[in-house]
Amino acid sequence: MKILLATSEMAPFAKTGGLADVAGALPKALAALGHEVAVVMPLYGSIDRAALGATLLFPEVRVDLPTGGRSLAVWTAPLPGTPAGAPVTVYLIEDDGLFNRPQLYGEDGRDYPDNALRFAYFCMAALWMIKGLVWKPDIIHCNDWQTALIPIYLANRPDMQNDPDLTAIRILFTIHNLSYQGLFPKQTLDLLGLPPLLFNSEQLEFFDNLNLLKGALVFSHHLTTVSKQYAKEIQTAEFGCGLEGVLRQRADRLTGILNGIDNVEWNPETDKNLPAKFSRADKKNKALSKAAVQKHFGLPVDPKPVLLAVISRLANQKGLDLLVDVLPGLLSDEHVQFVLLGTGQPEYHEFFTLLAERYPTRVGIELGFNNALAHQIEAGADVFLMPSRFEPCGLNQFYSLRYGTVPIVRKVGGLADSIVNIGAADSISSGKATGYVFGPYKPKPLADSINKAIALFRGDRKAWEKLMDNGMAQDFSWTRSAKEYDKLMKLMLRAEK
Numbered sequence: 001m002k003i004l005l006a007t008s009e010m011a012p013f014a015k016t017g018g019l020a021d022v023a024g025a026l027p028k029a030l031a032a033l034g035h036e037v038a039v040v041m042p043l044y045g046s047i048d049r050a051a052l053g054a055t056l057l058f059p060e061v062r063v064d065l066p067t068g069g070r071s072l073a074v075w076t077a078p079l080p081g082t083p084a085g086a087p088v089t090v091y092l093i094e095d096d097g098l099f100n101r102p103q104l105y106g107e108d109g110r111d112y113p114d115n116a117l118r119f120a121y122f123c124m125a126a127l128w129m130i131k132g133l134v135w136k137p138d139i140i141h142c143n144d145w146q147t148a149l150i151p152i153y154l155a156n157r158p159d160m161q162n163d164p165d166l167t168a169i170r171i172l173f174t175i176h177n178l179s180y181q182g183l184f185p186k187q188t189l190d191l192l193g194l195p196p197l198l199f200n201s202e203q204l205e206f207f208d209n210l211n212l213l214k215g216a217l218v219f220s221h222h223l224t225t226v227s228k229q230y231a232k233e234i235q236t237a238e239f240g241c242g243l244e245g246v247l248r249q250r251a252d253r254l255t256g257i258l259n260g261i262d263n264v265e266w267n268p269e270t271d272k273n274l275p276a277k278f279s280r281a282d283k284k285n286k287a288l289s290k291a292a293v294q295k296h297f298g299l300p301v302d303p304k305p306v307l308l309a310v311i312s313r314l315a316n317q318k319g320l321d322l323l324v325d326v327l328p329g330l331l332s333d334e335h336v337q338f339v340l341l342g343t344g345q346p347e348y349h350e351f352f353t354l355l356a357e358r359y360p361t362r363v364g365i366e367l368g369f370n371n372a373l374a375h376q377i378e379a380g381a382d383v384f385l386m387p388s389r390f391e392p393c394g395l396n397q398f399y400s401l402r403y404g405t406v407p408i409v410r411k412v413g414g415l416a417d418s419i420v421n422i423g424a425a426d427s428i429s430s431g432k433a434t435g436y437v438f439g440p441y442k443p444k445p446l447a448d449s450i451n452k453a454i455a456l457f458r459g460d461r462k463a464w465e466k467l468m469d470n471g472m473a474q475d476f477s478w479t480r481s482a483k484e485y486d487k488l489m490k491l492m493l494r495a496e497k
Ligand code: ADP
Pocket: 016, 017, 018, 019, 021, 311, 312, 313, 341, 342, 343, 368, 369, 370, 371, 374, 393, 394, 395, 396
């Protein structure tokens, strides 16, 4: 199959969250299965063309929208880390006015006001680019609202519906997070080059606003989301963000496929970010990572305290208000340390800054994005906390397992699908249990889980090490998930339109 993955971010070129990790890893795994895979994404100002060996492919792809015509350029670069036998080409859409900005989507907590147009030009350029390519994709795999206009344009613009290079293309659309929908004032529709009739409650209208994600849910051939549990949850009012009705209507075309992780990038046996490597068979150097993290955050370097960690966007989704409730109580114990790496909502910046001031020997925080430190924390922590309100898949729990760090997670979405709670007394010794899973979104169940973990960490070192070992034995690599995508895409190509 020829697969073109369309995305607004991809590691290592540009990343704000888990989508980038998926976009960087899934193409490699699909290519390894024998498919011809390419990626199309915007050429952001932060992407260093020279370093990537990018070359100019098309100097001008003309895109006409009611707001005006623009000429976008297309560059190509190889995706780093792909084997010579299964290369992945990245097409980078260049338009300095649209994409050469300090951030990807907005600054100072505010989205760029022209985001609808930025991604409209991107989507249309990605489609018209295909006309110039000898290589024509069978499937475009779109991701999140920034690529929603690809299925919407293909299904609704006569120039595209009748274009022989485009009509056969099937669209697979993956929802990475339903709470980001591409919502815009209804007048925006006039700027996007789409029939005004689409503004109705069955298609692009959402409570009198324009909702691009909704359009993608309606017009794509098949939908996936990033865990089986989240695929069920988003069909309910509690998790559906107002789109549960549309998703229920399309339930027969909605599949949950758990994300995998890049096992090469996240591997304690080869990780260059760590002071010393370790493995499942020989875990002792994990202690050096713990010491390095304590040192980095100015905490006492001591193996005895339990080191709790969070790496996260500081957004309501992530259950940080539960931590706000629970942490002060836990930190009265001098043998509890807590470190946090994250950036996001100002109220959380303020809370964690104050917490670190109050407990300088027990709390370390870094408010920013720091990939190397994220690796070090995954390796150095004893316990990783993910008390999310909702979590489509989550990636850090996988990294934690791989680095022998015990996850404590809430029973939602991909967290529920990936962590096995310590239940029956023998579940650690049987090799099944991998962490602590709590249910109700309340401080007490979280605090109880953390206290249980601390008790085991202190009271039964052998059981704790077995628990770490159970996690390190798990395989959440992309190979398995890529096979599910492979199967689904083959079915899509066989199915009637
Ligand atoms: P989401 O996509 O909702 O942010 P995920 O758990 O799916 O959450 O993915 C988050 C990714 O971003 C992980 O790879 C995580 O390590 C990384 N990450 C989040 N915040 C930071 C940060 N401040 N510094 C470095 N990496 C971060």
